[in-house]
Amino acid sequence: MLREIxxxxxxxxFHDIPERFRNxxxxxxxxxxxxELKKELAQLANLNANLDDYACFxxxxxxRHFIPSVVEHxxxxxxxxxxxxxxxxxVSQGTLQSVYEYQSLICQLTRMEVSNAxxxxxxxxxxxxxMMACAIxxxxxxxxxxTVNPTYRDVLDxxxxxxxxxxxxxxxxxxxxxxxxxCLIIQQPNFLGYFEQLxxxxxxxxxxxxxxxxxxxxxxxxxxxxxGDYGVDIAVAEGQPLGIPVSFGxxxxxxxxxxxxYVRRMPGRIVGKTVDVDGNPGYxxxxxxxxxYIRRERATSNICTSQALMALAAAVYLAxxxxxxxxxxxxxxxxKAHYAARAIGKLKGYSLVFPQPFFKEFAIxxxxxxxxxxxxxxxxxxxxxxxxxxxxxxxMLLCVTEVNTRQDIDRLVKTLGSS
Amino acid sequence: MKRHCLLPDISQxxxxxxxxxxxxxxxxxxxxxxxxxxxxxxxEVSEVDLVRYFTALSKLNYGVDxxxxxxxxxxxxxxxxxxEDIARLPGFTALHPCQPEESVQGALELMYRLQEYLxxxxxxxxxxxxxxxxxxxxxxxxxMLKAYHEGRGDKARTKIxxxxxxxxxxxxxxxxxxxxxxxxxxDASGDLxxxxxxxxxxxxxxxxxxxxxxxxxxxDPKINEIAQLVHERGGLLGGDGANLNALxxxxxxxxxxxxxxxxxxxxxxSTPHGGGGPGSGPVCVRESMVDFLPTPLVTGDNGRYRxxxxxxxxxxxxxxxxxxxxxxxxxxYARSLGxxxxxxxxxxxxxxxxxxxxxxxxxxxLPYDRTCMHEVVFSGKKQKAKGIATLDIAKRLLDYxxxxxxxxxPLIVSxxxxxxxxxxxxxxxxxxxxxxxxxxxxxxxxxxxxxxxxPRNTPVRRLDDARAFRQLDLRxxxxxxxx
Ligand SMILES: Cc1ncc(COP(=O)(O)O)c(C=O)c1O
Numbered sequence: 001m002l003r004e005i006x007x008x009x010x011x012x013x014f015h016d017i018p019e020r021f022r023n024x025x026x027x028x029x030x031x032x033x034x035x036e037l038k039k040e041l042a043q044l045a046n047l048n049a050n051l052d053d054y055a056c057f058x059x060x061x062x063x064r065h066f067i068p069s070v071v072e073h074x075x076x077x078x079x080x081x082x083x084x085x086x087x088x089x090x091v092s093q094g095t096l097q098s099v100y101e102y103q104s105l106i107c108q109l110t111r112m113e114v115s116n117a118x119x120x121x122x123x124x125x126x127x128x129x130x131m132m133a134c135a136i137x138x139x140x141x142x143x144x145x146x147t148v149n150p151t152y153r154d155v156l157d158x159x160x161x162x163x164x165x166x167x168x169x170x171x172x173x174x175x176x177x178x179x180x181x182x183c184l185i186i187q188q189p190n191f192l193g194y195f196e197q198l199x200x201x202x203x204x205x206x207x208x209x210x211x212x213x214x215x216x217x218x219x220x221x222x223x224x225x226x227x228g229d230y231g232v233d234i235a236v237a238e239g240q241p242l243g244i245p246v247s248f249g250x251x252x253x254x255x256x257x258x259x260x261x262y263v264r265r266m267p268g269r270i271v272g273k274t275v276d277v278d279g280n281p282g283y284x285x286x287x288x289x290x291x292x293y294i295r296r297e298r299a300t301s302n303i304c305t306s307q308a309l310m311a312l313a314a315a316v317y318l319a320x321x322x323x324x325x326x327x328x329x330x331x332x333x334x335x336k337a338h339y340a341a342r343a344i345g346k347l348k349g350y351s352l353v354f355p356q357p358f359f360k361e362f363a364i365x366x367x368x369x370x371x372x373x374x375x376x377x378x379x380x381x382x383x384x385x386x387x388x389x390x391x392x393x394x395x396m397l398l399c400v401t402e403v404n405t406r407q408d409i410d411r412l413v414k415t416l417g418s419s
Numbered sequence: 420m421k422r423h424c425l426l427p428d429i430s431q432x433x434x435x436x437x438x439x440x441x442x443x444x445x446x447x448x449x450x451x452x453x454x455x456x457x458x459x460x461x462x463e464v465s466e467v468d469l470v471r472y473f474t475a476l477s478k479l480n481y482g483v484d485x486x487x488x489x490x491x492x493x494x495x496x497x498x499x500x501x502x503e504d505i506a507r508l509p510g511f512t513a514l515h516p517c518q519p520e521e522s523v524q525g526a527l528e529l530m531y532r533l534q535e536y537l538x539x540x541x542x543x544x545x546x547x548x549x550x551x552x553x554x555x556x557x558x559x560x561x562x563m564l565k566a567y568h569e570g571r572g573d574k575a576r577t578k579i580x581x582x583x584x585x586x587x588x589x590x591x592x593x594x595x596x597x598x599x600x601x602x603x604x605x606d607a608s609g610d611l612x613x614x615x616x617x618x619x620x621x622x623x624x625x626x627x628x629x630x631x632x633x634x635x636x637x638x639d640p641k642i643n644e645i646a647q648l649v650h651e652r653g654g655l656l657g658g659d660g661a662n663l664n665a666l667x668x669x670x671x672x673x674x675x676x677x678x679x680x681x682x683x684x685x686x687x688x689s690t691p692h693g694g695g696g697p698g699s700g701p702v703c704v705r706e707s708m709v710d711f712l713p714t715p716l717v718t719g720d721n722g723r724y725r726x727x728x729x730x731x732x733x734x735x736x737x738x739x740x741x742x743x744x745x746x747x748x749x750x751x752y753a754r755s756l757g758x759x760x761x762x763x764x765x766x767x768x769x770x771x772x773x774x775x776x777x778x779x780x781x782x783x784x785l786p787y788d789r790t791c792m793h794e795v796v797f798s799g800k801k802q803k804a805k806g807i808a809t810l811d812i813a814k815r816l817l818d819y820x821x822x823x824x825x826x827x828x829p830l831i832v833s834x835x836x837x838x839x840x841x842x843x844x845x846x847x848x849x850x851x852x853x854x855x856x857x858x859x860x861x862x863x864x865x866x867x868x869x870x871x872x873x874p875r876n877t878p879v880r881r882l883d884d885a886r887a888f889r890q891l892d893l894r895x896x897x898x899x900x901x902x
Contacts, residue, residue: 001846005770005773005774005776006777007773010766012790013769013770014638015790016638016640016789016792017638017640018640018643021643021670021671021674022670024542024669024670024671026539026540026668026758026761027758028536028540028756028758029757030757031754031756031757031760032755033755034499034501037501037751037755038504038505041750041751042505042510043525044510044525044529045508045509045510045525046510047510047524047526047528048514048523048524048526049522050510050513050514051509051514051515052513056515056518058518061516061738062517062739066439068437068466070436070437070466070469072507073470074473074477077473077474077477078482078483078484079477079478079480079482080480080693080694081482081692081693081694082483082485082692083481083482083693083694084488084490084694084695085694085695087490087825087826088813088817088822089879090814090879091480091817091822091878092479092480092481093479093480093878094476094477094478094479094480094694095480095694095695097479098476098694100893100894100895101426103894104425104426104895105426105461105462108459108461108896108897114893114894117695120551120552120555120696121551121737121738123735123737123738124551124555124736124738131595151735151738152738154734155736155737157734158562158733158734158735158736161733162561162565162597163596164597195450195454221459222459223455224450224454224455224456225453225454225456225457226456238738245744246512246514246516247511247514247743247744248511248514248515248523248526248740248743249516249738249739249740249743250551250697250737250739250740250743250744250745251551251743251744263893269695270893271893272891272893273887274883274884274892275882276880276881276883278880280423280879280880281423282879282882283882284882284887286887286888286891286893287888291587292554292587292588293586293587293588293828295591296587296591297590297591297593297594298594302557302588302592302595303552304552304553304586304588305553305554305683305685305692305695305697305698306552306695307693307697308693308695308696308697309693309694309695309697310697312694316469316473318461319436319461319469320435320436320469321435321436321437321461322430322436322461322462322463322464323459323461323462323463324433324463325435325436325437326461328439329439331442332439332442335442335445338447339445339447357450374519378519378522383515383518383522402439405443406443406444409444
């Protein structure tokens with residue numbers, strides 16, 4: 001090959017790199033063979049307390065749900081996972097049609113009119129929705145309800161500072177919206193688990209000429225009223241609960257759906273159905289003039305590589321559980337969480353913080369700091385709830401889903417009672 | 420199963436594709452009626468039908484495991500299977516991001532070591548793994564440099580210079596940070612025009628961002644002069660490190676004068692692209708910018724690892740700690756590479772690209788005829804003269820069972836064919852591609868119709884983009900069957 005190229009060594013091919021920078025020193029550990037690699041990484045994996053061996057009651061934006069094996073098997077097909085963005089539609093119909101299925105399923109689930117092909121995660125979806133609302137309304141203030149997940153608010157803050165937008169926290173229902181408000185962002189159910197008066201907020205936002213962005217829990221929609229039925233303008237969600245493992249925080253999936261009139265303002269990829277030259281149906285990426293590779297600095301977002309494989313997982317999950325299954329999952333979460341809450345509420349020193357209806361997460365007040373309680377729980381192979389004592393005195397946020405058995409819940413309650 | 424069907428077509432009332440447990444606790448009161456959903460219309464599909472449906476779809480796809488995938492700028496290298504197995508260990512997948520740090524020491528150690536590894540490979544001082552893709556890393560880099568200048572009390576620097584060959588995400592990221600772009604034109608040899616830079620590098624300029632090597636697959640020999648000029652004028656030099664593959668084991672961004680660089684682990688570090696993600700886009704920075712890194716970082720102290728947040732961080736850019744499971748694969752890849760193997764990657768990638776360049780040069784116009792790095796950009800100019808579009812060439816490649824190069828990018832090469840073979844391809848694979856490209860060049864002369872009407876051997880033929888755009892059909896709908 002060198003001869004064909006007309007050089008005598010590979011080094012010659014690097015002659016454009018100035019001499020002084022070439023042959024930099026790299027101090028790296030010696031390489032591992034496949035056998036050694038598997039061993040070393042298994043050792044690292046074994047240093048972690050994996051949740052297959054623990055009862056876990058953490059939620060707060062990442063949720064353990066049952067994942068049918070079929071999901072892993074389908075996304076594990078290398079025709080899906082070793083492809084890239086479907087730039088050549090003729091040999092990417094598998095990805096493209098799956099995205100069309102995903103978009104359709106998300107619309108059915110949320111009762112919104114259009115969905116894109118997915119964003120990075122729930123919080124970046126919310127931030128992009130805020131940017132989009134500012135572009136639509138030509139306004140520069142983003143209002144966020146104080147009960148939105150604090151990490152989402154942090155991400156919103158980062159994005160807003162970047163774009164010099166002001167981010168205003170709305171403390172309660174009675175607070176009024178700031179002038180120049182582009183959107184109001186609320187979470188349903190909220191970070192603390194309970195349901196907000198979403199209709200009132202939609203009204204409030206619309207009265208002020210602002211858009212209402214709702215962050216929803218996709219699993220809750222198996223049972224609870226979807227954002228489309230509230231007249232929400234943009235619905236975003238963390239898609240991880242739909243067939244994606246908790247994986248220490250990623251990769252996840254940002255669900256992003258909105259009213260049809262805003263489709264040309266949407267960030268991210270969108271797949272549309274069309275026909276080929278023979279009149280056969282097929283799928284392509286469409287509305288690409290919104291995207292960075294065509295529109296550069298005037299694009300609706302900078303997003304390029306997203307989380308396509310995770311969108312496929314969500315589509316397969318939704319199809320596998322289907323109409324009946326999603327409702328069943330939601331009801332299991334609801335009843336188990338309420339069973340746990342009732343039992344904990346009866347324990348001496350413990351109380352439920354909020355009286356409002358909730359889905360699968362709820363805040364409790366503990367008799368002692370939650371960090372102490374979590375240590376006791378951990379010794380019993382239970383991972384307790386999120387410590388929210390910075391928000392609520394001795395507060396803990398618990399999450400119960402269908403993967404928590406009655407035995408797990410009873411063990412939790414018993415250990416709480418004795419600590 | 421019929422071709423062209425969708426999920427609603429294989430849905431039958433009462434079916435389900437998995438089995439769920441019964442409720443094992445007493446059920447309580449239902450929430451107020453007004454909170455409840457009236458109807459839920461999702462498909463009802465059996466497991467076997469679901470598997471067959473998606474298996475059929477997968478067969479319509481082309482991946483790296485299917486064949487040669489020289490999609491320029493995307494580094495479609497082969498992804499070792501062992502990494503997939505490793506990433507599926509429950510000790511990595513069944514970890515909640517909010518678990519106590521003591522219970523996830525292995526995960527934190529892995530992140531810490533990957534940070535260290537990337538810091539060393541790029542010659543920088545620190546790395547944050549938080550960004551979720553390349554463009555997300557670009558955004559982080561720009562937010563950091565904004566914070567850096569503002570921290571020095573310099574608020575006038577609101578402009579970012581980029582080259583005309585830069586990737587679309589570069590200017591789009593600039594816009595997301597509320598900054599302006601200035602485009603520095605390339606010179607005749609495809610490098611940055613130093614004279615142009617000289618005149619544009621004013622006190623309004625916060626940074627120049629460069630892709631290194633460039634999207635033309637070229638290493639700019641004036642990098643030292645460029646870095647000096649930018650720094651002398653008070654700006655920073657930012658790097659788009661999507662093309663790191665060409666520099667592995669050769670040169671370091673830090674030594675070349677870059678202040679920060681974002682990497683694409685889904686390219687260089689061999690994590691599969693997933694049909695468009697997930698990726699991971701770490702940012703590596705020099706000392707002066709360490710304090711601004713996005714949160715979280717992992718710090719290690721006497722074998723204990725914990726999350727930390729830099730003192731003047733730009734903040735949180737994603738819900739949790741980054742695409743952890745992608746990091747596992749990237750780390751597995753990194754651990755299989757010592758300094759020698761690392762260098763071998765860039766050598767083979769550059770050798771393969773130059774081989775393609777020499778072999779195809781007689782047949783396709785080569786706008787920058789010089790040694791290339793990991794990719795070579797041809798143009799369809801010769802064929803265009805015969806009425807053949809670059810798109811026709813790409814579509815004809817599909818008939819050979821090959822994936823085409825990236826087309827029509829970078830924008831400064833008209834009808835570009837941006838070809839990146841990567842290091843994992845053998846000479847035989849390259850020769851097979853070369854033979855196909857030669858035949859296509861010949862057909863362009865002698866049998867143009869075969870190109871215009873390509874592809875013929877694919878699951879669908881050329882699709883009507885205009886119709887997709889005009890008659891938006893973005894979903895199916897199952898209407899509720901309420902009584
Ligand atoms: C040169 C270059 N820069 C930036 C990006 C953006 O990276 P990502 O797609 O991971 O956001 C890409 C790839 O898509 C690229 O090729």
